[in-house]
Amino acid sequence: MKVLILQASPRAKGNTAWMAEVYKNAAEAAGHEVTLVNVAKKKIAGCLACEYCHGKGQGACIQKDDMQELYPLMAEAEVLVLAAPIYYFTLNAQIQLPIDRMYCVMGPAKLQKMALLVSSHSPGVYTGALAGYHDLCRFWHAEDTGVVTAKAEEQKTPETQAKIEELVKKL
Numbered sequence: 273m274k275v276l277i278l279q280a281s282p283r284a285k286g287n288t289a290w291m292a293e294v295y296k297n298a299a300e301a302a303g304h305e306v307t308l309v310n311v312a313k314k315k316i317a318g319c320l321a322c323e324y325c326h327g328k329g330q331g332a333c334i335q336k337d338d339m340q341e342l343y344p345l346m347a348e349a350e351v352l353v354l355a356a357p358i359y360y361f362t363l364n365a366q367i368q369l370p371i372d373r374m375y376c377v378m379g380p381a382k383l384q385k386m387a388l389l390v391s392s393h394s395p396g397v398y399t400g401a402l403a404g405y406h407d408l409c410r411f412w413h414a415e416d417t418g419v420v421t422a423k424a425e426e427q428k429t430p431e432t433q434a435k436i437e438e439l440v441k442k443l
């Protein structure tokens with residue numbers, strides 16, 4: 273399957289980046305075609321809610337920024353993996369921006385499955401993130417293949433690696 277991983281931590285060697293890399297390696301080993309994008313390094317503005325896309329724009333966003341690179345990848349993705357740290361009890365802003373900007377096309381056209389990889393310092397901080405993720409799966413008609421969370425002591429461990437590898441088996 274065509275897998276797109278959006279990795280949203282600005283820390284290139286951090287915990288979320290590690291989780292995304294584990295997923296990528298396992299998915300490639302299983303024969304999937306994987307693209308990994310660090311969206312935290314991209315210049316992606318928030319949606320203006322100007323409705324240009326639903327009128328004159330005919331599905332195109334009026335803002336021309338790094339989303340132009342992501343739109344074709346999103347359009348081809350059969351599997352979308354969101355990898356993000358928790359900031360203030362929810363997924364960080366860097367992952368939400370590209371999701372919001374899909375408003376112009378309403379969703380990834382070929383999407384079948386999704387997964388979520390989340391890291392945080394503390395336990396018990398995932399309620400908002402999980403609710404939003406599950407709602408998004410439903411809204412985009414994608415099967416939820418599962419979620420792996422990693423609080424501080426679970427980061428970069430063989431156990432977390434094994435959980436991520438289990439998710440990949442659901443593709």
Ligand SMILES: Cc1cc2nc3c(=O)[nH]c(=O)nc-3n(C[C@H](O)[C@H](O)[C@H](O)COP(=O)(O)O)c2cc1C
Nearest residue numbers: 281283286287288357358359360361391392393394
């Ligand atoms: C702005 C900010 C807000 C954060 N808020 C939380 C939080 O609410 N709960 C928590 O457990 N960790 C919080 N953290 C810690 C990160 O979620 C945690 O260190 C995570 O592993 C970072 O992932 P990374 O290594 O991929 O950057 C916060 C970190 C930052 C920078």
